Amino acid sequence: MSMPKKLALLVLLLPLVAFEALAAKVSPSSLTMVPGQKSTVAVSSVSGSLTLTNSNAQVASAVLSGNKIQVTANAVGSANLSVKDKKGTVTVKVTVKPAMTVSPTSLTLAVNQKATLTISNPSGTIRVSNSDTSKVATSLSGSTITVTGKAAGTATLTIKDSLTTRKVPVQVTSSSGGPITGTTEGRLLASNCFQCHGTYGSGGFEKLLGETEAEIYEELVEYQEDPDFSTDIMAAHVQGYTDAQLRAIAKYLAKP
Amino acid sequence: MNRRQFLEALSLSSLGFMALPSLVRADEEDIASALFPVPTYTGISGTIVIVGGGMAGVTLAKYLRLWGGTGVKVTLIEKAPSYTSNIMSNKVLTGQMTLADLNYVYDTLKNHYGVQVVSGTVTGIDSGDQTVALAGGASYGYDRLVLAPGLEFDLLDGMEDAKEYDTDIPHAWQAGLQTQLLRDQLLELKSGARSGDVVITIPKAPYRCPPGPYERACVVADWQYQNNLSSQVIVLDANADILVERDNFTAAFNGAHGYTVDYRPGCKDLKIVDVMSRTVSYVDVDNKKQNVTAGVLNPIPPQRAPQWLADAKLYNPDAEERSVPVNVLSYESTRVPLVHVIGDASLTTQPKAGHIGNQQAKTCADAILRLLQNQPLDPAPVTNSACYTPITATTATWLSAVYQYDAKTGTMFIPSQHNGGGAISTSEPSTDNYKDMQVWFKTLMADTFT
Ligand SMILES: Cc1cc2nc3c(=O)[nH]c(=O)nc-3n(C[C@H](O)[C@H](O)[C@H](O)COP(=O)(O)OP(=O)(O)OC[C@H]3O[C@@H](n4cnc5c(N)ncnc54)[C@H](O)[C@@H]3O)c2cc1C
Numbered sequence: 001m002s003m004p005k006k007l008a009l010l011v012l013l014l015p016l017v018a019f020e021a022l023a024a025k026v027s028p029s030s031l032t033m034v035p036g037q038k039s040t041v042a043v044s045s046v047s048g049s050l051t052l053t054n055s056n057a058q059v060a061s062a063v064l065s066g067n068k069i070q071v072t073a074n075a076v077g078s079a080n081l082s083v084k085d086k087k088g089t090v091t092v093k094v095t096v097k098p099a100m101t102v103s104p105t106s107l108t109l110a111v112n113q114k115a116t117l118t119i120s121n122p123s124g125t126i127r128v129s130n131s132d133t134s135k136v137a138t139s140l141s142g143s144t145i146t147v148t149g150k151a152a153g154t155a156t157l158t159i160k161d162s163l164t165t166r167k168v169p170v171q172v173t174s175s176s177g178g179p180i181t182g183t184t185e186g187r188l189l190a191s192n193c194f195q196c197h198g199t200y201g202s203g204g205f206e207k208l209l210g211e212t213e214a215e216i217y218e219e220l221v222e223y224q225e226d227p228d229f230s231t232d233i234m235a236a237h238v239q240g241y242t243d244a245q246l247r248a249i250a251k252y253l254a255k256p
Numbered sequence: 257m258n259r260r261q262f263l264e265a266l267s268l269s270s271l272g273f274m275a276l277p278s279l280v281r282a283d284e285e286d287i288a289s290a291l292f293p294v295p296t297y298t299g300i301s302g303t304i305v306i307v308g309g310g311m312a313g314v315t316l317a318k319y320l321r322l323w324g325g326t327g328v329k330v331t332l333i334e335k336a337p338s339y340t341s342n343i344m345s346n347k348v349l350t351g352q353m354t355l356a357d358l359n360y361v362y363d364t365l366k367n368h369y370g371v372q373v374v375s376g377t378v379t380g381i382d383s384g385d386q387t388v389a390l391a392g393g394a395s396y397g398y399d400r401l402v403l404a405p406g407l408e409f410d411l412l413d414g415m416e417d418a419k420e421y422d423t424d425i426p427h428a429w430q431a432g433l434q435t436q437l438l439r440d441q442l443l444e445l446k447s448g449a450r451s452g453d454v455v456i457t458i459p460k461a462p463y464r465c466p467p468g469p470y471e472r473a474c475v476v477a478d479w480q481y482q483n484n485l486s487s488q489v490i491v492l493d494a495n496a497d498i499l500v501e502r503d504n505f506t507a508a509f510n511g512a513h514g515y516t517v518d519y520r521p522g523c524k525d526l527k528i529v530d531v532m533s534r535t536v537s538y539v540d541v542d543n544k545k546q547n548v549t550a551g552v553l554n555p556i557p558p559q560r561a562p563q564w565l566a567d568a569k570l571y572n573p574d575a576e577e578r579s580v581p582v583n584v585l586s587y588e589s590t591r592v593p594l595v596h597v598i599g600d601a602s603l604t605t606q607p608k609a610g611h612i613g614n615q616q617a618k619t620c621a622d623a624i625l626r627l628l629q630n631q632p633l634d635p636a637p638v639t640n641s642a643c644y645t646p647i648t649a650t651t652a653t654w655l656s657a658v659y660q661y662d663a664k665t666g667t668m669f670i671p672s673q674h675n676g677g678g679a680i681s682t683s684e685p686s687t688d689n690y691k692d693m694q695v696w697f698k699t700l701m702a703d704t705f706t
Contacts, residue, residue, distance in 0.1 A: 105367050108291040115296060171291065180292055187323070188622045192640045192658075195611055195700045199322075202290030204699030205692070229680060233654050233692070236680035237640060240658020240671055245638065 023088030024050065026069075030092060032123065033060070033073035034099035034163045041069040041081070041092050048086030055080040060094045097123060100164040102145075107170045109136070109149035110180070117157070117168060119143040124162030131156040136170050186252030189245055193253065196237075200256045205234075208253050217250035291368055291706065298325035302628040305388055305398040307378045309334030309362060311343075311610035312599030313404030315617035315704045321369040324625045331396055332365065333388070335377040339705075342465070343610050344697055345431035346472045349439050350479040352649060358431060360705045378405070381568045383592050400624055402587075402596040403570075403580075404617070406430070407464055407559040407608070412457075414528035424531050425553045429464060441552045442476065446483050452551025453518075454480070455536065457526055458493040459558040462577060464600050464608045466500040467655065469493075469556055471645045474508050477516035478648040487551060488516055492523040492538055500607075501645065501681045504653045508685070512648060528555065561601040568592065571603070579603040584661065584668050585633045586623035587616060596620055605667045606659055607641055614704055615639040636661050639668060641679075644693035651685035652693045 024046045031039050043050060044067065052064040056079035063070045069081060073096040081092040098121045107115050119126060120143070128140050132155035137148045147157070149172040157168045180200060193201060193208065201208030208216065220238050224246070229235035241249070304320055306313045309332050317332045339360045347353040365371045376390040387395045409427060411418060421427050426434035426441075444450040454476055458469040469491070477489045498505045498521070509517045522541040529535040534553040540546050560578035561571055570580045570589050580597040582589055584604055587596045598620050599613040606612050619637045626633055639659045646652045657679035659668035670677050682689060 104370060108293050108368060110293060113293060115293060180295075182295060182298065184323075184622075188618060188634055189638055191319075191618045192615060192638055194618075194703045195614055195640075195642065196696060198290055198699055199703050199706075200290070200292060202292075204702070205695055229675075230683055233642065233656050233682075236656040236675075237642070237658060239680065240640065240660065240674040241638070242673075 022047075023090045024083055024085045026083060026090050026092050028092075029090075031071060031094045032163070033071070033094065033096050034123075035073050035075055035096060036099070037073045037163065039071045039073075041071060043067045043069065043083055046085050051084045053082045053084070055082070059096050062094075097121065097163070100126075100159075100161045100166065102159050102166045102168055104168075105166075106168060107147060109147065109170065109172050111149045111151060111172060114146055114148045117145040117147060117159070119145070119159065119161075122161040123164075127160045129158045129160075131158070135172050180256050183252065183255070186248040187256070190249045190252040190256070193249070196233075201253050209256070211254065213250045213254035216253050217247060220246045220250060290702075291364070292322060294321045294369055295325040298323075298327060300324050300625055300628050301327035301329075302399040302624075303329045303397065304331070304400050304402065304624060305396050306330065306332045306402045306404060307388060308404035308406060308599070309336075309339055309365075309373070310404060310406050310599065310613070311704055312613035312617045313402070314339070314360075314362075314365060315614045316402055316404065316598060316621050317365055317371045318369055318704070319618050319621035320624065321371060323621060324628075326370065328625070328628070329372070330369075331372040331374060332362070333374045333376050333378055333390065333396070334362070335375070337375065338362070340431040340435075341610075341701065342429075342431045343700070345428070345435050346468070346475050347646065348431070348435050349428075349442060349472070350475050350649060351439070355431070355436055360701065364706055378564070380564050381595065383568065383595060386594065398594070400594050400596065400627070402598060402620060402624075403565060403601060404597070404599045404613075405562050405565070405601055407579075407600045408562045409557040409559055412526060412528050412555055412557055415531065420531050421557075425528070425534065425555055427556050428554065429468075429556050429559070438552070438554060442479070445480075445485060445487060445551055450551050451487070452534070452549065453488045453490050454552045454554065455490045455492065455534070455548055455550035457523070457536065457555045458491065458495065459556055460494040461499055462579075462608060463556070463559050465643075466607050466609075467505075467643055467645050470498060470501070470505045470508075471647075472554075473517055473519070474505070474513060474645075474647045475649070477513040481513070481516055482649065488518050489513075490518045490548060490550070491520060492526065492536070492548070493519065493521045494523055494526065496522050500679070501653060501655050503683070504645075504647070504681060504685065508647050512685075526555075559600075561597075565597070565601060568595075570595065570597065577603055583666065584619075585635070585637060586627065587620040588623075596624070605669060606639060609641055609643060611643065611700055612639055612641040614700065615641075635663070642696065644689065644696050646690065646693065647685040650687050650690055652689040653682045653685045654689055654692070655679050655681040 025044045027042050054062050059077035059079040061072045062081050076096050076098050079094045083090050100122045101120045103118050128138050130138050135151050135153040135155040139146050152172050155170050159166045196205050197208050198204040223235040223238045226235040306317055317330050320328050320330050341358040362373045366373050378388050379391050381388045387397050389395045426437045428434040428438045473489050473491050509519045523538040525539045527537045529537050534550040537547045561580050566573040581603045582597050587598045589595045598616045600608040623633050641657045644652050644654045657670050658674055660671045662669050
């Protein structure tokens with residue numbers, strides 16, 4: 001650019017800069033929001049009437065009412081809200097960031113079992129609060145929260161960053177509903193019982209979790225020896241197994 | 257004391273009867289609250305894609321995570337936003353249940369078990385690239401693919417368009433809007449807006465849920481009787497005889513529903529003569545051609561594994577049993593490696609039913625987890641089928657069968673110690689069985705969807 005042109009530009013810009021200093025004031029002068037969030041920008045030192053222009057209504061919608069701009073974040077991106085009065089224009093920059101998410105959104109744990117919650121897109125400092133520290137313990141490191149079941153019951157974890165609040169319900173199951181040892185021995189065989197007695201024998205026709213190996217085995221043998229097996233579906237069912245299979249099933253169900 | 261000893265003790269005492277209902281099924285409450293965690297580390301990892309969120313597919317997704325842990329990435333592709341249970345759907349016909357009662361959603365699978373649930377329709381597979389293609393162009397890669405898409409329904413001879421099932425002659429063999437249409441048509445019989453008999457046609461076996469059509473005939477007959485309708489239920493069965501629970505259904509057809517059910521076995525060459533007037537023709541056991549005009553026509557069509565499975569060379573569409581041959585130790589296709597098929601779309605010696613689809617899924621889950629770790633398959637898996645069948649609005653029967661693996665033939669069979677190798681069924685419909693049926697249904701669905 002040649003010297004004269006540069007000068008000309010300066011001359012042109014100077015009055016604008018001068019006006020800018022006198023234009024209305026906005027507070028805050030920029031916004032960081034998450035989709036769905038609402039905020040207000042206050043406009044002061046206004047000369048004459050105000051007009052508002054929005055560079056990207058898809059990202060944020062803005063409504064001027066009196067000396068306030070009501071901003072609603074719609075989608076991730078940025079938008080400039082320009083407020084003009086008699087003396088000039090001032091711009092509010094709106095940045096819409098993805099909201100912080102926590103995964104999974106709920107947890108079920110056994111007593112003494114640990115699980116992790118993973119936080120994505122946090123803004124600022126993460127804070128975790130726990131509605132019942134006698135039921136679960138939490139520890140935050142970076143963007144993961146380790147949750148440990150302490151006693152049967154429920155607790156709600158509230159996870160906050162500077163923009164978003166997430167609540168994660170945690171259910172701690174009693175030790176009779178877990179911890180599941182994860183043994184595979186006899187597991188597939190015993191899973192034949194789950195359609196009628198619940199997953200891991202947790203309940204349905206009869207709850208099997210919590211019974212001992214000897215109790216279960218004896219009951220199965222009693223059913224198997226029932227000559228009237230066509231009047232009781234349990235007795236009918238058990239006819240199909242070998243003794244070795246019944247022992248394996250009883251062993252598994254007593255300690256799944 | 258277990259429940260039986262308790263019952264025996266009760267029957268000896270005289271006053272226990274009133275207390276029974278509340279005590280008997282106390283453990284039912286435990287079903288809903290029992291949610292077990294997905295282990296965070298088991299050392300197993302892999303990417304499994306499942307097509308079809310019905311009885312078999314959902315059970316598989318749950319158990320792959322429950323047994324395999326978070327290292328096993330599971331994606332379930334389902335075309336419908338939620339599932340409508342076929343089981344109990346005959347009770348919608350009688351107004352004892354609604355379709356909403358039979359609705360199951362995928363939330364627990366997503367939120368608790370961490371399964372990625374994708375809404376989409378699979379159109380084909382590329383077994384070389386190990387990908388499945390969805391309508392709209394998306395595709396998903398897999399280490400192992402499991403297909404659980406249920407069945408497709410043939411057009412009956414004389415029909416022009418499958419839409420006729422949706423508008424005029426519902427088969428209602430996949431619960432949904434057709435079930436509601438059939439219910440509405442039955443109500444028109446009651447209001448007098450239409451007249452004539454209810455005609456149910458049964459295809460040659462194998463078809464989905466062997467006792468299902470007979471069950472439907474029974475409950476519809478009972479409903480007609482309860483509502484003082486003079487119409488009959490005419491059953492045109494392509495099979496030579498009642499296939500399952502023969503004694504129970506024969507007794508029901510001749511006894512409780514003797515005046516209402518007209519059971520005609522051995523009907524060949526079924527043809528829809530006219531959709532609008534609901535006229536069918538068939539050739540009877542004496543080789544005579546017969547015409548029947550129905551008030552309500554409910555043709556249950558022959559069924560096959562979906563066509564895109566044949567296109568993927570998983571089965572021969574010209575074979576008599578148009579479903580997918582599998583190795584029942586793993587439910588892997590015998591033709592296409594790394595592709596497994598469970599539920600109604602698979603061809604095994606087990607019935608096409610939801611309870612057994614659930615157990616096939618567990619066998620498949622166990623096998624896939626072993627395969628991912630290069631371990632040998634369980635050499636002796638067991639499966640079981642159980643079915644409660646309503647006979648009237650308050651009574652039901654049941655059937656139970658346990659299947660063992662026969663290494664010689666590579667098939668599942670009912671062992672001889674189990675009633676000489678046959679299924680076992682109750683000798684009489686009862687109200688107790690009817691109550692048990694509700695517990696069974698709730699528990700089976702919880703083991704699948706919760
Ligand atoms: C009236 C009636 C009564 C019955 N009663 C009993 C009973 O008492 N006991 C019993 O055990 N069984 C019963 N059954 C049988 C039982 O419902 C079926 O055997 C069972 O549902 C089969 O399970 P499935 O997973 O193979 O198929 P389905 O349960 O049909 O599930 C298949 C799923 O795959 C989805 N899908 C299909 N194609 C695609 C695609 N291309 N892309 C994405 N998704 C796809 C479908 O939308 C569906 O959700 C009954 C059936 C009927 C009709």
